[in-house]
Amino acid sequence: MKNNQQERIHFLGMAGVGVSAVARIMQAQGRTISGTDAKDLPVMSEFAARGAVTYIGYRAENLDDLDAKGLLPNVIVASSIAQDGNPEYEAARRRGLRLLHRSQALAEAMSGHRVIAVAGTHGKTTTSSMTATALRAAELDPTFAIGANLVDLGVNAHVGSTDLFVAEADESDGSLLNYTPTIVVLTNVEPDHLDHYGTPEAVYQVFKDFTAKIVPDGTLIYCTDDPGASSTAAWAREHRSDLNVIGYGFDAAADIRLSDAKAVNTGQEFTLTTGETSHQVRLQMPGQHNALNAAAALAVLSVLDANLEAGSQGLAGFGGAARRFQFHGEVQGIRVFDDYAHHPTEVRAVLQAARSIAGAAAVRVLFQPHLFSRTQEFAAEFAAALELADEAIILPIYPAREDPIPGVTAELIAHKIGSGAPVLTAEAAVAQLAQQAQPGDVLLTVGAGDVTYCADHLVTALEDHHSHGDGR
Template identity: 50%
Template structure:
C-alpha cells in the first residue's frame, strides 16, 4: 500500500477564520474540518440552517444576519475571511474585512490550504462529481483508510458532507462552476464528463472546456488522470494529458488499453445494478446499491481512483457495494397511497435524462411523475429544448417556474420555456408554488413513482406531497 504523508499543522491564516455564508454545502464542510483541526471558527449566514446545530456543538460562533460586528464575536480579529463566489463586495462583513486589511480567501483556497500534507484526490466533471466523490469516500472508509473529505452533499451513511480523517488522504469534490478548482493540485484527478454548463460565468462552451484543460495541467506531474472516455470531451482531455506526459487511466466501454477499466456489461437490479469490468486482464463485478447505469460508471471511476490511492481492489468493490447514496441524489422520501416519492438534484439536461432513465427502471410497471424546477435563468434559456426532450421520458411532467438563485430575472425566461418543449408526456406548467402539491396529488395513481427534481427549493415538496396523499387516503 502507498505510504501517506504526515498531515501538517493548521495553516496560520486559518487558525481564526470567519466564514461568510457558513451554512452552504461547501462552506459548512470547510467549517467542520477547520473545527476538527482546532481552529476557532466564526461565521454568518442570511438565514438559519440545519448545519448550524452541528457546527455550534463543535464550538463555532455563528450569527444569523450579516453585519460588520459579526467579525468580532471572539476577542481577537479573524485571521482570514472565507467567502464563496456568491458573496458580493457589498456584503457588510466582506466590506469591513477589506477596510481592516484582513486577508480574504475564496473557499477553494481555504480548502486547498487544508489539503496540504495529504495525498489529494479531486473529482471533477459536469455531472456525477458529488456521487463519485461520495462513492470513493465510502469505499476508502470501508478499506479503513480514514480519508478526510469535502463533498457537495451529505453522505447517507454518516449524514456529513465533510470530515477530518487521520489517514493522510484528502478526497474532494472539485467545482468547475466558477473555475475555483484551479486552486487544487491533486495527485489523483477524476473527470467524469465535460458538457457546457455555468455559461453565466464561463461565457462560452469553449471557455468552459478550456477550464478543464487547465485543471488537468494542475495535476501533480507524478500523479494520474482518471477519465471516462465514453464522453467525447473527456476523452479529448485524456489525449491532452497523454500529450503533456501525464499518466492516464481510462474507464468506460471505449476504454481498452493497459491499466484501463473496460466496461463490458451493466445489469439493473431491484436494489441498484451490477457492472462488469475487465481490469488488468481480469473480470471484476462491481455492485452498486443506487439505480442507473450512470451511477455504475461513477463507481468504476471511484474504483480506479481508490486503486491509485493504494486501496485493495476487493475491499474497494465491497465498499462501493455498501454505498447508500447521497442526500438529494434519488433520495427516497417515503410512500403513501401506494405512491413512492423521491427527490433528486438533477438540474442539467444530461443529468435529468440519465436520472429519468434510472427512475423508469425503478418504477417498474408504475408511471413516472416528475416535478421539475428549472435552475438559473441563463441555464433555462440556453437548454430549454434539451430539458424538454429529457423530461419527455416521464409520463406526467409538472414544470415549476425558474429558481433564480444568484441571478436576476430575465424577461421572457420562465418555466414555460421548458414546459412548451416537452414531447411524449403529459405536461403541466404551474408557476404558483403553493398549487403544485394538490396538482401532483390529483395526478398520481397507485403504483406511480414521483420524483421532485432540481437544485432549488423544489426539494421541499416531496414531504408535502406525502402528507397530502396521507390526508386524502384517510
C-alpha cells in the same frame, strides 16, 4: 496560513454546503473558527456546540463583537454569494483582514495531503461520495469535503487518519484551478455555466487547464464513454507525458471496463474488469450514470493499489448523497425520490434511472428550472429530457443569484414538451401529482432550487389522499 492553534478563521455563508465542509475540516484540524449565515440552519447550532461563535444575519458589528471577545479573525473565508457588497465582508476588507474564497481555504486545508479531486460537468458529488466510501471500506480513511451530506454519515466533511484528501473540484466559477491534485477523476465535460464562461470552448479549456495542474507523475482517470472527457484525456497524453492516464467505461477499449449491467430491485449490479481480474459490484442506486460513478471510485482504489473487493463491498452499502436520487418515502406502492439534477444531461439520466425501477408503472416528475440563463440556453434540451417521463409538471424558474431575463420563463420549456406540461405553483403541482399517481409509480422532484422541499410535501399529500380514499 499560520500554525493551526494561532489561526482564527471567520466563515461567511457558514451554513452553505461548500463553506460548512471547509469549516468542519478546519475546526477539526485545530483552528479557532466563527461564522455568520443569513439563515439559522441546524448546522449553525452544530458549530456552536463545538465551541464556535456564530451569528445569524450579516453585520459589520459581528466583527466588533469578535474583537471584544479577543477572537478577531486572522482570515475571512467567504462563499461566492457573501463577498462584494456584503456588510461583514466589506468591514473585513476595511480592517485589512486576509480574504479567501471558499475554494482557496479548501486548498490550504489540503496542504500535506495527496489530493483526489473529482471534476466534471455532472456526477461530482456522487462520485466523490462513492470514492470516500470505498476508501473507508478499504481501510484508507481519507479526509473529504463533498458538496452534500453522505446519507450514511450525515456529514459533508471528515478529517481522516491517512494523507488522502477527496474533494469535489467545482468548475462553475473556475475555482477548481485553486487545487493541485495528485489524482483527478474526470466524469464528463460538456457546456454549462455559460453565464460565467461565455462560450463552450472556454468550458472545455478550463478542464484542460485543471489537468495541467496535476502534480508530476500524477494520474488522470477519465470516462471513455464521454466525448468531452476523452478529448481532455487526449490533450493530456499529448501535453503531459508524465501523467498516468486511465480510462473507465462501458467502452471495450477502457482500461477499467464495465459490463453485464442489470437492474436489481431499486438498484443494479455490473461486472468491473481491471486487467485480468473481475469484480461483481452491486449498488443500491439505479442508473447507468451511477454505475460509471462507482467505476470511477473503484478506479481510484486501483491506482492506489487498495483492496478493490473491500471497496466494492463498501459501495454495496452506500446509501447515497443528499439530493442524489434520494428516497423520501413510499405510500401505497408509490415511491418518491428527490434529485439535484439541473442540466438536461442530468435530468435525462435521472429519468432513465427512474424508468429502470418503475417497470410498467409511470414515471412522474416535478421539475424546477434553475437560473434564467440556463433555461434560456437549454430550454429545448430540458424539454426533450422531460419527455422521457409519463407526466411532467414545471415549476417557475428558481432564480438563485440571477435577475430575470425578459421573456425567459418556465413556459419556454413547457411549450416545447410534445405531450404538453403545465406550469404550476409548488402547492398545486404537489396536489396534482398526489391525485394522479397510481400504485407502482415513481415520483420525482428534480432541480437545484427549493423544489427539494416538495418531496416530503408529496409524501404527506399521498398519505392524506389515500387515507381519505379509505373513507377516513
